[in-house]
Amino acid sequence: MDFDFALLYHSFGNVMLDWHVLLAIFIGVTGGITIGALPGLTATMGVALLVPFTFGRPPVESLGMLLGIYCGGMYGGSISAILIRTPGTPAAAATVLEGYPMGQRGEAGRALAMALFASFSGGMFGALVMTFLSPYVAGVALEFSYVEYFALALFGLSVIISISGTSIIKGVMAGLFGLVLSTIGMDPISGYPRFTFGVIDLMEGPSFIPTLIGLFAVAELFSNIEKMGVTEKIKARIGQYFPSLADIKTSAPNILKSSAIGTIVGAIPGAGGDIAAFVSYAEAKRSSRHPEKFGTGLIEGVAATESANNACSGGAMIPLLSLGVPGDAVTAVLLGAFIVQGLQPGPLLYKEHMDIVYNVFAAMIVANVAMLVVGAFGVRFFARVIGIQKEILIPIIFVLSLCGSYAMRQNVFDVYLTIGFGVIGYLMQRYDYPLSPILLALILGPMAEANLRRSMVVSGGDWHILVSRPIAVSLMVLGVAFMVASVFNHKRIEKRLAEARLADTTP
Amino acid sequence: MKRRTMLVGIVAMVASAFAAPAMAAFPEKPVTVICPWAPGGGTDVLLRALSKEAEKFLGQSITVVNQTGGAGAIGHNAIRAARPDGYTVGMITFELNSLPPQGLVPFTWKNFDPMMRINSDPAALTVRKDAPYNTVRGFIDYAKAHPDEITIGNSAPGSVWHIAAGLVADKTGIKVKHVPFDGAAPAVTSLVGGHLTAVAVSVAEVRGQVQAGNLKILGVMSAERDKIFPDVPTFKEQGVNVEFYTWRGLGLPKGVPPAIKTKLSDAFKKAMDAPAFKELAAKASLNLAYQDSADFTKFLDQNYKDVEAVMKSIGLAKK
Amino acid sequence: MKTADLIGGSSGIALGAYVLYEGSKMPADLIMKIGPSYFPDVLAIGLIFFSLILIIYALLGRAKGQAEAIRFKDKGIQRALISLLAIVAYAVLLDQLGYPIVTVLLVAGIMILLGKRSPLQIAGVSLATTFVVWLLFAKLLMLSMPMGILEDLV
Numbered sequence: 007m008d009f010d011f012a013l014l015y016h017s018f019g020n021v022m023l024d025w026h027v028l029l030a031i032f033i034g035v036t037g038g039i040t041i042g043a044l045p046g047l048t049a050t051m052g053v054a055l056l057v058p059f060t061f062g063r064p065p066v067e068s069l070g071m072l073l074g075i076y077c078g079g080m081y082g083g084s085i086s087a088i089l090i091r092t093p094g095t096p097a098a099a100a101t102v103l104e105g106y107p108m109g110q111r112g113e114a115g116r117a118l119a120m121a122l123f124a125s126f127s128g129g130m131f132g133a134l135v136m137t138f139l140s141p142y143v144a145g146v147a148l149e150f151s152y153v154e155y156f157a158l159a160l161f162g163l164s165v166i167i168s169i170s171g172t173s174i175i176k177g178v179m180a181g182l183f184g185l186v187l188s189t190i191g192m193d194p195i196s197g198y199p200r201f202t203f204g205v206i207d208l209m210e211g212p213s214f215i216p217t218l219i220g221l222f223a224v225a226e227l228f229s230n231i232e233k234m235g236v237t238e239k240i241k242a243r244i245g246q247y248f249p250s251l252a253d254i255k256t257s258a259p260n261i262l263k264s265s266a267i268g269t270i271v272g273a274i275p276g277a278g279g280d281i282a283a284f285v286s287y288a289e290a291k292r293s294s295r296h297p298e299k300f301g302t303g304l305i306e307g308v309a310a311t312e313s314a315n316n317a318c319s320g321g322a323m324i325p326l327l328s329l330g331v332p333g334d335a336v337t338a339v340l341l342g343a344f345i346v347q348g349l350q351p352g353p354l355l356y357k358e359h360m361d362i363v364y365n366v367f368a369a370m371i372v373a374n375v376a377m378l379v380v381g382a383f384g385v386r387f388f389a390r391v392i393g394i395q396k397e398i399l400i401p402i403i404f405v406l407s408l409c410g411s412y413a414m415r416q417n418v419f420d421v422y423l424t425i426g427f428g429v430i431g432y433l434m435q436r437y438d439y440p441l442s443p444i445l446l447a448l449i450l451g452p453m454a455e456a457n458l459r460r461s462m463v464v465s466g467g468d469w470h471i472l473v474s475r476p477i478a479v480s481l482m483v484l485g486v487a488f489m490v491a492s493v494f495n496h497k498r499i500e501k502r503l504a505e506a507r508l509a510d511t512t513p
Numbered sequence: 514m515k516r517r518t519m520l521v522g523i524v525a526m527v528a529s530a531f532a533a534p535a536m537a538a539f540p541e542k543p544v545t546v547i548c549p550w551a552p553g554g555g556t557d558v559l560l561r562a563l564s565k566e567a568e569k570f571l572g573q574s575i576t577v578v579n580q581t582g583g584a585g586a587i588g589h590n591a592i593r594a595a596r597p598d599g600y601t602v603g604m605i606t607f608e609l610n611s612l613p614p615q616g617l618v619p620f621t622w623k624n625f626d627p628m629m630r631i632n633s634d635p636a637a638l639t640v641r642k643d644a645p646y647n648t649v650r651g652f653i654d655y656a657k658a659h660p661d662e663i664t665i666g667n668s669a670p671g672s673v674w675h676i677a678a679g680l681v682a683d684k685t686g687i688k689v690k691h692v693p694f695d696g697a698a699p700a701v702t703s704l705v706g707g708h709l710t711a712v713a714v715s716v717a718e719v720r721g722q723v724q725a726g727n728l729k730i731l732g733v734m735s736a737e738r739d740k741i742f743p744d745v746p747t748f749k750e751q752g753v754n755v756e757f758y759t760w761r762g763l764g765l766p767k768g769v770p771p772a773i774k775t776k777l778s779d780a781f782k783k784a785m786d787a788p789a790f791k792e793l794a795a796k797a798s799l800n801l802a803y804q805d806s807a808d809f810t811k812f813l814d815q816n817y818k819d820v821e822a823v824m825k826s827i828g829l830a831k832k
Numbered sequence: 833m834k835t836a837d838l839i840g841g842s843s844g845i846a847l848g849a850y851v852l853y854e855g856s857k858m859p860a861d862l863i864m865k866i867g868p869s870y871f872p873d874v875l876a877i878g879l880i881f882f883s884l885i886l887i888i889y890a891l892l893g894r895a896k897g898q899a900e901a902i903r904f905k906d907k908g909i910q911r912a913l914i915s916l917l918a919i920v921a922y923a924v925l926l927d928q929l930g931y932p933i934v935t936v937l938l939v940a941g942i943m944i945l946l947g948k949r950s951p952l953q954i955a956g957v958s959l960a961t962t963f964v965v966w967l968l969f970a971k972l973l974m975l976s977m978p979m980g981i982l983e984d985l986v
Contacts, residue, residue, distance in 0.1 A: 047973070054553035055973050058561040062789070151708035152692075173896055175886050179844055182879040186851055186872060192584065193868035195693055197615060197670035197829065200868055201854060206590060206618065209583035224919075231915050232908035234946060275702060330721040331702045338698070339553035346558060348796040353725035398953075401942035402961050404915075405935055408922060409965055413975040416580050417587065421923040429916065437836045438897050455871040456695065462866055463692050464664050464708075545976065578976055 009138060013360065017368040020066060030067045031369060034074020035376040039384060042082020045092040045223050046215055046410015049079025050335045057343045065347045065362060070369040072343055076336050077373045080279060080316045081125035081381060085388050088117045090403055092223035097279030097315035099445050100287045102222065103169065104307030111303055115389040120249045120305055121312045122381040124261050128313030129374040131265035132272065132320020137367040143273050144328035149477060150274055152460035157478035159454035161485035162281050167492035168288035171301060171440040174496055180439045184447025187212060194456035195463065207419040214448060216411035216420040220427025221441050223407045227400055228432040234396060247385040257309035260290045268314035272321020278334030279315030280449050286314035292491060298499040320370060326351050327363055539599055539773050540573040547603040549588020551581045556761060560604050562793045566784035584608055586618045593624050597768035599777060605764040607673045614821040614830045615671055622813045626769060628778050630762040630804035630812060631785065634715040635735030636677035639728050641704060649732040649751040656687040663689040666700030666712040671829050673759040676820060677734060678713035679827035684755050704728065715759065716741065717798040741798055762809055778806065833899040837890035844883030851876035914945055930980025935962040
């Protein structure tokens, strides 16, 4: 397929000169950032809840708004991750690792500005790849069978060691705990209900968002309440809405690398921004010259995770548009929105509605610019949140957390779940068990198990199927290599930290 | 002083927002419709479009609430347990008949008051375009010659399409491996990528790939041919006596007064006939198949018996 | 940290043992050789293995870091426990009393717990939070919140 520059130019005209469309995109982006920033309300939910509003509206306008929510929501998730240690969307979970310590150090403004810049860069990267390389990248989706997905899940799990914090043993234990949690509910192949205690609410396992809110937000609230009066108030330095040149320079290589990782992971159906962000984080740490500083609030970390999850959006649109196969949870909902408009994404869309395809390209690029503009105004405003008195902020976050987990399924059971995981998260954190591996395990566990079992159904129980496909084998080898490298890296980090401690005590 | 005025303002706003004007006769307040499936999915989109139309005929706003989880069990349970005053209606789907035989829920369709059927979609057997057979018969002969090689993808264990594939295998005596996926879309992708032999999902779910020339439909499991693909013969025409549908409808908790039920079903029936709704259903290739309460009840009874029988034969039913 | 690690390791082993026990009751699969219990079993064995290592390290005195025991006399711990009870009560009463009432009570309660005393501020923040969150969820996103005893008012 030849690229049609004239049509792209024309499509930009359609999107930018029609104030209805432009307004729809800006509303979408603003709404998306807000929804993304609120714990419990994810980009997926935002898009899903607004699809009905697009009934009967022109396609470009509706899709523009939904794409705006998608892009805005992906960035918005980082705001609460940095300010209150709660990933607003699962994709921002990795941003907590570096973003929250930065906020606690009074650098929330700096972190938010970088998150915005990285989100924009990553989003643009993904959108440009989508615009110019779609036909070449689309094929990746079809190469992935159950065997490759199993290998991909294993590869993703190898990241656990990088995000383990001080103790690898505890990190692995947390990961295994998360994997065990992920087996709760109906078995993906036989439908047999496991570890549900006969509770219908557990039939699909502990719901992901309430679990996430419990482990991160509620656990942090408990520890905040406990330490009230002991810790001093954070003196927030705000007044920054664009990262400094020095910060951009330090982070540029990571932004580029993470954008590429994000786009590829996005293009693989079933793997979304959450996985992309964790993988990028681990890669940033592995290739860093000072890996021992990761976890203490490093700007490169925020840059890596945020560029990865926004690049994922563009990547995930590729299989949706060219194959009719959604690349992640949000695009799965977008598929419905296309169909409501009478458009069936897939090869036919390219043949019959080339104009729509190019309008989507243009809208995606414009949405990223809109995100930068709206976000820049928002940074100063959001950064002030951290300065609010804790006595007022804590109850408000409690209400948002509990209502957010309730609203997901309109189910009180999920509120109990959130509280339960809040207690577990608090205790684990107190005794140095990292929480991020649990999250990663909850995302990848079902993927690993279902695809392993699927492979076994197809092969009739013959394990050789796992080594029969080159992509799968490469992924597994890469995963093992990554794991070994992380263990060595961890040793190095410990040595350096020990030296640093020694230097501190003997002046 | 300024703060106090603000406070009074807030209190007044809160109070006025929570209290709504009262009116006479049903419905005097907004009606809630429970959707057991996630927002943005096929069922949800259908229900929201229908509710939007029905509002006009009911004269009250209708709120769609998604109570998801447990493969639809949670939403169905919420409908069953709702106050039978007509202010809670629910979307009931095929899973209401497939969960009980597996012993996963403690209720059946008999615990509901079926109001109307909205649509029913037949299953179809779809294979890759380059497969060496073009008919259901050809597929069966191939399967008999190549036992242990045939893999049929479906959307979830115990799902409607799993049962459809099981029914075909059962009736024709072929040996196949059922591969459950997490939804129909990944199964279809896997087939396009060449990692499966066939999928047994609805026509709507394979439409895009068939029109794009990647897949072909061998037969539909319905009494009549499909409207979008009139060239595809039914299973029955090809000598395999299998009919299998998924369905969606509206249901009420038991005990809603008949007068209120009539008001509700009138409004929703009129909504179904509205051109905007029909257009949306056509775009999404959903096969509208209205049945009134009495017919729907008979249909549910028969469907339940069929599903239970198939589940026993393919080993999904609880022993 | 030694005691903490011993407790942590034992909890890991207990969880692993429970998973193995439950797994043994699950049906076996004859066609693909691995059934519903396969994956949980592998994980449980892994969890038990690493828990044992943690315990051995702790016994050898190689536990890392410092841990503070939870003392129930500590003011901070008491506050955290009260807030836990408050949110459990919130969940229990959410359906009965309805969102507006319990939310106002929760926000006001936590504020008092954390040392706020100005009635005006408490009333203002709790009412405003309740209203804004409700506006956001119920009106903008159309996610209904339970109204409980206020149901018939709406």
